[in-house]
Amino acid sequence: MILEAQGLARAFGGLRAVDGVDFALRAGEIHALIGPNGAGKTTFVSLLSGRQRADAGTIRFDGADITRLPAHDRVARGIAYTFQITSIYAGLDVFANLALAVQRQRGADLAADVRAAAARVGLQDHLATRAGELSYGHQRLLEVGMGLALQPRLLILDEPTQGLAAAEIAGFIALIRSLVPATTVLLIEHNMEVVMDLAQRITVLNFGKVLATGSPEEIRANPAVQAAYLGTPDA
Structure with a gap:
């Protein structure tokens, strides 16, 4: 267990x-x-x-x-x-929100890791969008993407x-x-x-x-x- x-x-x-x-x-x-x-x-x-x-x-x-x-x-x-x-930061764009999570597990290329995290939840075309301007459904996907970026067990x-x-x-x-x-x-x-x-x-x-x-x-x-x-x- x-x-x-x-x-x-x-x-x-x-x-x-x-x-x-x-x-x-x-x-x-x-x-x-x-x-x-x-x-x-x-x-x-x-x-x-x-x-x-x-x-x-x-x-x-x-x-x-x-x-x-x-x-x-x-x-x-x-x-x-x-x-x-x-928890998303409504005033920051999707890239910055994901970067806050990715940096805890950061590899050699922060930008590449962020793009990969966005693609994983289908937000690769919204990286420059302010999180507060996303639809509610996309905000939930951003939350999931940030959680996954922590590489949790x-x-x-x-x-x-x-x-x-x-x-x-x-x-x-x-x-x-x-x-x-x-x-x-x-x-x-x-x-x-x-x-x-x-x-x-x-x-x-x-x-x-x-x-x-x-x-x-x-x-x-x-x-x-x-x-x-x-x-x-x-x-």
Whole structure:
């Protein structure tokens, strides 16, 4: 396992957003995290990435305890979270945004590395465009491109297809498939067609707890998941 969480918990006042979650992520897999709104998904991945501190529990990455490490140290170990690490700078162009990420892993030619990162997410024709002028879908692709530029071992994506057109979603699916097994991918996603097409395993959260984990087929057939989230097969 590349990442393991045991008894992970986080509360906000009286609300237990994450309530004693045990979770294991296999190296080289695409793993989806799904559940109703308010199930604790974003809080959970924020704990994994270091964006928020856990109230209880432990997180191990590649065998090392990272529970108390700050986010930047987790990035250095190979964890990238798009909503935290790759926030775009609206006043800078696409090239500059990508360069900020690329320079952390810089090779001999920064410009060439930036162009390669842009091409990977289909933004090679937008390098001179201010990030704030991109469509929302292209801004999401820029976030993904910045995350990939960090060359992470674990890439966490929070709603990556939101705002993408159908053709862009197809390209995104192809891109994510190309990352494994060198990169492990954990994604929160509400588009169930994307989840069922991409994920090798799925974990369902509900009220801050793990409701089920399994293959797409197992999750689709699980009565508890149907009742809480997916609806009945005939619905």
